[in-house]
Amino acid sequence: MDIHVERSQQGLIGIIKVPGDKSISHRAVMFGALAEGTTEVTGFLKGEDCLGTIRCMRQLGVEIVEENDKIIVNGKGISGLQEPAAILDVGNSGTTIRLLAGILASLPHAFVLVGDESIAKRPMARVTGPLKMMNAFIDGREFGQYTPLFIRGGNLRGIHYVSPVASAQVKSAILLAGLGAEGVTTVTEPAKSRDHTERMLRAFGVEVNEDDLTVSVAGGQVLKATKVDVPGDISSAAFPLVAGAIVPDSEITLENVGINPTRTGILDVLTAMGADIQITEEATASGEPTASIKVRTSELKGTTISGDLIPRLIDEIPAIAVLATQAHGTTIIKDAQELKVKETNRIDVMVTQLKLLGADIEATEDGMKIVGPVPLKGGVVQSFGDHRIGMSLALCGLIADDTVTIKDAEAINVSYPGFFEHLEQLKQG
Numbered sequence: 001m002d003i004h005v006e007r008s009q010q011g012l013i014g015i016i017k018v019p020g021d022k023s024i025s026h027r028a029v030m031f032g033a034l035a036e037g038t039t040e041v042t043g044f045l046k047g048e049d050c051l052g053t054i055r056c057m058r059q060l061g062v063e064i065v066e067e068n069d070k071i072i073v074n075g076k077g078i079s080g081l082q083e084p085a086a087i088l089d090v091g092n093s094g095t096t097i098r099l100l101a102g103i104l105a106s107l108p109h110a111f112v113l114v115g116d117e118s119i120a121k122r123p124m125a126r127v128t129g130p131l132k133m134m135n136a137f138i139d140g141r142e143f144g145q146y147t148p149l150f151i152r153g154g155n156l157r158g159i160h161y162v163s164p165v166a167s168a169q170v171k172s173a174i175l176l177a178g179l180g181a182e183g184v185t186t187v188t189e190p191a192k193s194r195d196h197t198e199r200m201l202r203a204f205g206v207e208v209n210e211d212d213l214t215v216s217v218a219g220g221q222v223l224k225a226t227k228v229d230v231p232g233d234i235s236s237a238a239f240p241l242v243a244g245a246i247v248p249d250s251e252i253t254l255e256n257v258g259i260n261p262t263r264t265g266i267l268d269v270l271t272a273m274g275a276d277i278q279i280t281e282e283a284t285a286s287g288e289p290t291a292s293i294k295v296r297t298s299e300l301k302g303t304t305i306s307g308d309l310i311p312r313l314i315d316e317i318p319a320i321a322v323l324a325t326q327a328h329g330t331t332i333i334k335d336a337q338e339l340k341v342k343e344t345n346r347i348d349v350m351v352t353q354l355k356l357l358g359a360d361i362e363a364t365e366d367g368m369k370i371v372g373p374v375p376l377k378g379g380v381v382q383s384f385g386d387h388r389i390g391m392s393l394a395l396c397g398l399i400a401d402d403t404v405t406i407k408d409a410e411a412i413n414v415s416y417p418g419f420f421e422h423l424e425q426l427k428q429g
């Protein structure tokens with residue numbers, strides 16, 4: 001599906017609630033399925049990725065009911081998960097396949113996991129490797145480096161895994177396998193990745209030990225059902241935040257957004273670039289901090305983004321690239337090689353597509369370099385089926401001198417159903 005985005009004739013004005021956090025929604029359904037008892041989830045993201053997680057958990061025999069705005073998960077404990085009669089298809093979702101691989105690794109059944117064309121290109125050895133070290137039998141294309149994956153689990157033993165990547169998907173997969181393993185399982189990462197698994201496991205009654213970059217769990221712990229209230233997704237909020245910063249005369253308020261410090265790199269970057277950001281209404285929901293975030297248009301300057309900041313804003317870099325085209329001076333993004341193994345190679349795709357719209361942007365070995373401010377022009381650009389690329393390019397349309405047409409824009413439903421309706425609402429003021 002092609003979507004045409006026109007330049008905004010006036011400032012973007014309004015108050016919106018972005019959809020629920022994708023990372024927290026996946027985990028709420030998965031952990032609810034592993035728990036004993038009934039877990040109620042409110043604010044769940046009904047995007048394609050998280051709906052895929054519900055489908056997979058149902059195939060494992062878990063009863064999951066959608067009741068108005070709630071998702072009710074009737075868990076029967078980890079050992080209550082059944083061998084599925086068919087393959088498990090995770091669609092476009094890296095979080096689903098990697099966390100699920102960790103869960104399934106401790107079960108004495110056979111599982112086959114597949115996904116779409118994008119998933120087929122993404123590295124799975126980062127989870128299958130350590131899970132094999134824990135004694136799971138895993139095979140698949142190129143010996144389990146890529147989908148399809150075959151898992152026959154059971155008889156796991158705890159390990160101390162020192163991960164070469166700062167990845168919450170890797171950390172979570174190993175910790176989840178650790179819950180069904182003999183002894184203690186520990187993960188050390190090179191920089192802090194999002195800690196939603198640690199926070200939510202605690203909410204489900206699991207003891208999780210943390211010491212700086214090291215997290216461990218003892219095997220054999222039972223998850224107890226609870227209520228999960230999912231806050232708005234700061235990764236989705238990044239798009240209206242960037243829009244409000246670059247479209248002249250804007251003032252946008254986003255209510256009930258998750259501001260977990262492992263996710264707020266986007267706010268640090270906006271502030272460093274001179275954006276006018278205000279945080280109010282701070283609260284806590286299910287162990288996760290939340291707030292309202294207001295953005296107003298302001299003069300922006302370039303910045304450098306690198307090191308430990310990268311995992312705190314990894315999914316927001318395509319939107320930050322658009323922001324940088326409107327900032328005075330040079331923005332340098334480095335240490336971001338992980339972008340090459342997301343839904344697309346997000347460095348190459350952002351560079352080629354933003355160039356088509358007139359941006360001054362170059363790819364580097366581990367990131368990109370953007371010089372601004374540059375007036376953007378209209379054109380036809382490709383999302384390549386990547387939701388975050390599609391939304392980032394839509395932001396360009398709001399300030400370009402002519403229509404921006406985005407190919408394959410339906411991918412946006414992966415994480416932000418209602419995105420274009422929100423843009424329209426803000427344009428109307």
Ligand SMILES: O=C(O)C1=C[C@@H](OP(=O)(O)O)[C@@H](O)[C@H](O)C1
Pocket residue numbers: 022023024095166167168169170172193194314315338
């Ligand atoms: O654990 C999660 O929910 C996620 C972790 C990140 O991936 P990595 O762990 O691969 O960095 C992020 O890019 C993804 O959108 C969601």
Ligand SMILES: C=C(OP(=O)(O)O)C(=O)O
Pocket residue numbers: 022049092093094095096315342343388415
């Ligand atoms: C990388 C992403 O998700 P996943 O890894 O779950 O596909 C994302 O949402 O940007």
